[in-house]
Amino acid sequence: MLSFDRLQENERKSAETQGRLVGLFLFGNDATASSLDPTRLCRFHRSPSQTFGNEMKFREIAQEPETQSARNGADPLSPEMGENRGKYRTLDFLLMLGIVLLGTSLRLAYLAQISDPDINPFFDEPTMDSRHYDSMAEGYANGDWLGERAYWYSPFYPYFVGIFYSLIGRDFLLLSGFQLILGGLHCAVVFAVGRALFGRLAGVIAGLLMATYKVAFFYEALLLKTGLSALLLDLGLLLVFTLGIRQREKPLPEKSLLIRLLLTGIALGIAAITSGTMILLAGWATVWIFLAKRPFRLRPALALAAGVALAVTPVTIRNAIVSSDFVPISYNAGPVFYTGNCPYNTNGSQIHVASFLAPVDPLEFQSENEEGFFFSYAQSKSGELLAPSEVSSYWFKKGFEWVSENPGTWFLLTLKKIRIFFNDYEVPNNQSFDLFRTEFAPILDLRFFPTFGILGAFGLVGMVLSVIKRRRGTWLSLPFFWLFAFSIILNFVVSRYRFPVTGLLAAFSGFTAASMVTWCKAKKWMPAGITALSSLVLLWLLHLPLPDFDRDLSDGYRMLAQAYQRKERLDLAEENFKKAIEVNDRSFSAFRELGLLQLQSGQRIQAQGNRPAANLRFKEAQENFTRSYLKSPSLPEQQTSLYLAALMSVSSEEEEVATRLASNGLTRGEDCRLYFVRALAKKKTDVKGALEDLGHALRIHPEYPDALIELGSLLASEGKHLEAMDAYCRILSTRKSDSRALSEILLLVQALKESSDESTAAKALELGIEHHPQEPGLLNELAWLYATASDNEIRKVGRAEVLSRKAVALSPHSPQYLDTLAEILFGMGKKKEAADTIDQAIQWTPKDDPDFLRYLKEQRLRFLGKESS
Numbered sequence: 006m007l008s009f010d011r012l013q014e015n016e017r018k019s020a021e022t023q024g025r026l027v028g029l030f031l032f033g034n035d036a037t038a039s040s041l042d043p044t045r046l047c048r049f050h051r052s053p054s055q056t057f058g059n060e061m062k063f064r065e066i067a068q069e070p071e072t073q074s075a076r077n078g079a080d081p082l083s084p085e086m087g088e089n090r091g092k093y094r095t096l097d098f099l100l101m102l103g104i105v106l107l108g109t110s111l112r113l114a115y116l117a118q119i120s121d122p123d124i125n126p127f128f129d130e131p132t133m134d135s136r137h138y139d140s141m142a143e144g145y146a147n148g149d150w151l152g153e154r155a156y157w158y159s160p161f162y163p164y165f166v167g168i169f170y171s172l173i174g175r176d177f178l179l180l181s182g183f184q185l186i187l188g189g190l191h192c193a194v195v196f197a198v199g200r201a202l203f204g205r206l207a208g209v210i211a212g213l214l215m216a217t218y219k220v221a222f223f224y225e226a227l228l229l230k231t232g233l234s235a236l237l238l239d240l241g242l243l244l245v246f247t248l249g250i251r252q253r254e255k256p257l258p259e260k261s262l263l264i265r266l267l268l269t270g271i272a273l274g275i276a277a278i279t280s281g282t283m284i285l286l287a288g289w290a291t292v293w294i295f296l297a298k299r300p301f302r303l304r305p306a307l308a309l310a311a312g313v314a315l316a317v318t319p320v321t322i323r324n325a326i327v328s329s330d331f332v333p334i335s336y337n338a339g340p341v342f343y344t345g346n347c348p349y350n351t352n353g354s355q356i357h358v359a360s361f362l363a364p365v366d367p368l369e370f371q372s373e374n375e376e377g378f379f380f381s382y383a384q385s386k387s388g389e390l391l392a393p394s395e396v397s398s399y400w401f402k403k404g405f406e407w408v409s410e411n412p413g414t415w416f417l418l419t420l421k422k423i424r425i426f427f428n429d430y431e432v433p434n435n436q437s438f439d440l441f442r443t444e445f446a447p448i449l450d451l452r453f454f455p456t457f458g459i460l461g462a463f464g465l466v467g468m469v470l471s472v473i474k475r476r477r478g479t480w481l482s483l484p485f486f487w488l489f490a491f492s493i494i495l496n497f498v499v500s501r502y503r504f505p506v507t508g509l510l511a512a513f514s515g516f517t518a519a520s521m522v523t524w525c526k527a528k529k530w531m532p533a534g535i536t537a538l539s540s541l542v543l544l545w546l547l548h549l550p551l552p553d554f555d556r557d558l559s560d561g562y563r564m565l566a567q568a569y570q571r572k573e574r575l576d577l578a579e580e581n582f583k584k585a586i587e588v589n590d591r592s593f594s595a596f597r598e599l600g601l602l603q604l605q606s607g608q609r610i611q612a613q614g615n616r617p618a619a620n621l622r623f624k625e626a627q628e629n630f631t632r633s634y635l636k637s638p639s640l641p642e643q644q645t646s647l648y649l650a651a652l653m654s655v656s657s658e659e660e661e662v663a664t665r666l667a668s669n670g671l672t673r674g675e676d677c678r679l680y681f682v683r684a685l686a687k688k689k690t691d692v693k694g695a696l697e698d699l700g701h702a703l704r705i706h707p708e709y710p711d712a713l714i715e716l717g718s719l720l721a722s723e724g725k726h727l728e729a730m731d732a733y734c735r736i737l738s739t740r741k742s743d744s745r746a747l748s749e750i751l752l753l754v755q756a757l758k759e760s761s762d763e764s765t766a767a768k769a770l771e772l773g774i775e776h777h778p779q780e781p782g783l784l785n786e787l788a789w790l791y792a793t794a795s796d797n798e799i800r801k802v803g804r805a806e807v808l809s810r811k812a813v814a815l816s817p818h819s820p821q822y823l824d825t826l827a828e829i830l831f832g833m834g835k836k837k838e839a840a841d842t843i844d845q846a847i848q849w850t851p852k853d854d855p856d857f858l859r860y861l862k863e864q865r866l867r868f869l870g871k872e873s874s
Contacts, residue, residue, distance in 0.1 A: 458544060600629035651663045
């Protein structure tokens with residue numbers, strides 16, 4: 006039996022040790038019982054007048070893992086003496102170094118598996134958002150650091166890549182390697198977060214989870230901001246937390262405190278301009294500091310906020326300079342909100358809004374141009390020019406209107422998004438994790454590495470435990486996690502958007518595991534068993550299949566096919582589209598994109614003159630477009646598939662099939678494309694009906710270029726040349742220098758000249774110039790007509806010279822326009838000037854065009870009055 010005095014002495018030493026422990030590992034100095042009051046750190050401190058009931062009671066208390074020191078970050082499994090602080094500091098460093106080396110080694114092994122462009126076509130061919138970042142970074146590296154318009158995406162990452170390009174070059178292998186090394190360092194930050202919040206054992210487990218988290222390998226190697234955002238989030242959280250705790254335990258002088266808070270705020274501001282959602286971390290950190298116990302309050306909170314403002318304000322000023330608009334960071338928040346909250350979004354993930362709002366030309370819209378679509382659509386519907394912030398407001402308003410009109414549907418959709426956020430499945434966006442795991446990187450298929458479901462299950466249990474145990478830092482980390490999570494859920498959920506909080510989930514998962522180890526060591530089986538059972542139940546729930554998602558590789562193979570298509574490896578593209586269909590024959594997107602590939606192939610074959618082979622490809626395309634439509638005929642975007650099927654039927658000379666398909670689609674609602682394709686099918690046998698259908702198409706969309714081209718062609722065939730010219734000019738009024746419209750105009754004029762209708766040809770050209778006065782081709786054609794017309798009433802040599810000189814001024818290096826001007830000058834008797842002009846034409850004529858060069862030299866001799874030899 007221990008004596009009372011011996012017990013008291015043991016308790017005093019234990020409290021002093023715990024005080025040294027907190028100071029050592031949080032603040033890097035020797036915090037003894039004199040600087041940290043042991044009574045604040047020892048849960049069971051007693052006065053000399055207090056007694057223990059018996060020896061067993063004391064032993065139970067001594068083994069209690071949840072002492073105040075444990076809540077303050079001390080490792081309950083490793084009681085540390087202040088005089089051994091160097092030993093434990095070295096131990097922490099070695100643990101951190103081991104975690105970094107493990108994480109970096111695994112990441113570089115992953116890079117070795119994915120870095121062969123012949124095996125992985127994505128590696129040197131950025132796509133979607135990656136292409137946008139690559140384009141911006143190239144512009145910055147070439148000296149255009151300011152840019153031309155307000156930022157659509159948060160700007161720090163493209164500047165980060167731009168600096169890399171300017172220093173190293175556009176080398177995707179080195180860039181991916183550098184980002185993966187940063188990912189290895191991120192593991193150390195996660196260790197430090199877990200260590201500061203929950204103790205060394207929890208930190209080690211958190212660091213190991215992050216080091217082996219294979220989804221991190223995947224995102225950190227991509228040309229995306231995802232990995233950098235996660236690193237900055239955890240680093241910002243660590244800076245705020247450790248500074249706050251140090252200030253509570255051993256206050257800094259006010260000046261030093263404010264300077265550190267200012268620098269911490271700058272770090273948080275950089276995180277915010279990397280990913281706009283990070284502004285939530287900065288905002289909550291400011292509130293947390295303001296609400297903390299003294300000496301924190303208003304001035305420290307303002308210092309942190311000032312640091313954030315110092316990082317964000319240059320971006321805001323730059324946006325104001327280039328767009329004359331107030332855009333704090335970027336202006337895509339409204340479109341993102343509408344994408345996740347609109348009548349077309351039924352699964353809670355990302356959708357291509359443009360395909361539902363029916364762009365006129367389905368081949369014209371690409372996902373890389375989503376900024377242009379959201380901007381132009383908002384302006385066309387509002388009927389006025391909009392600033393970037395007004396475009397964002399337009400889409401916010403549109404989204405909120407739908408939510409207010411459909412609260413029940415929106416609530417159910419939000420529940421779906423919550424489930425997607427925590428589910429183990431990695432919802433693809435830009436790239437497919439499952440495709441890389443299956444096709445390129447065997448390391449991603451290792452079963453013993455953690456997944457999001459594991460982090461989510463143990464992390465959520467750890468959050469509950471942190472509240473129950475009143476762990477220090479809970480009210481900084483927990484609110485931020487849920488603020489970040491719901492900022493994603495309120496928009497739409499894909500795997501890469503939730504990735505930044507995986508470090509925080511790893512820290513809470515480490516706390517869950519460390520708590521179970523502690524309880525098992527203390528033989529407290531009840532709390533350990535309840536925690537383990539809760540974690541396993543959550544793990545099962547988070548692995549349940551999502552009803553709106555097919556866990557197959559159909560989407561991945563589609564993305565792979567698109568990558569091969571961009572590289573002009575069309576055989577491999579077609580092979581992978583067919584793989585996508587084999588995996589999931591309900592994928593209407595795979596059928597449609599295979600049809601588009603066959604359409605392009607048919608057009609190339611047709612251009613080579615092999616009409617039968619082209620018709621075969623068109624027939625295959627028509628079948629795949631029809632299959633695509635039949636898979637999901639109720640979807641609005643499937644009108645595109647039906648339109649393409651009908652268009653291919655026209656190309657295959659199956660007009661009856663085309664008419665039937667288009668008519669069937671029009672029973673579901675008016676669609677300018679279906680009216681247009683039905684007109685194409687009718688134009689050989691029913692010109693009047695074709696004109697009526699083109700009129701319907703242009704009533705729906707007055708600027709539809711394909712319909713205007715066909716309208717002009719039909720009117721010209723009916724002898725209505727000026728009306729045809731007017732149709733072509735309507736295209737030029739909105740699409741400057743449209744090559745098809747200009748070609749049709751010149752063909753029309755040539756036909757009129759050949760029929761000796763020079764008067765109508767001149768009127769047609771004057772009409773074209775009236776619509777598009779800066780088009781040198783029209784000016785040159787009319788100048789030649791006025792100079793060479795057989796009808797003296799039409800010939801206007803003076804007007805011809807003016808028009809020709811204007812054409813040359815607009816295109817001074819065109820030998821054809823210079824030749825026209827020289828001929829006009831010669832006809833006016835200006836032989837020397839004509840010869841000088843023809844000399845310029847000879848100078849700008851390519852050497853690989855000997856026939857035209859010979860003609861120009863003969864012209865020069867004629868102008869000088871010499872005969873050619």
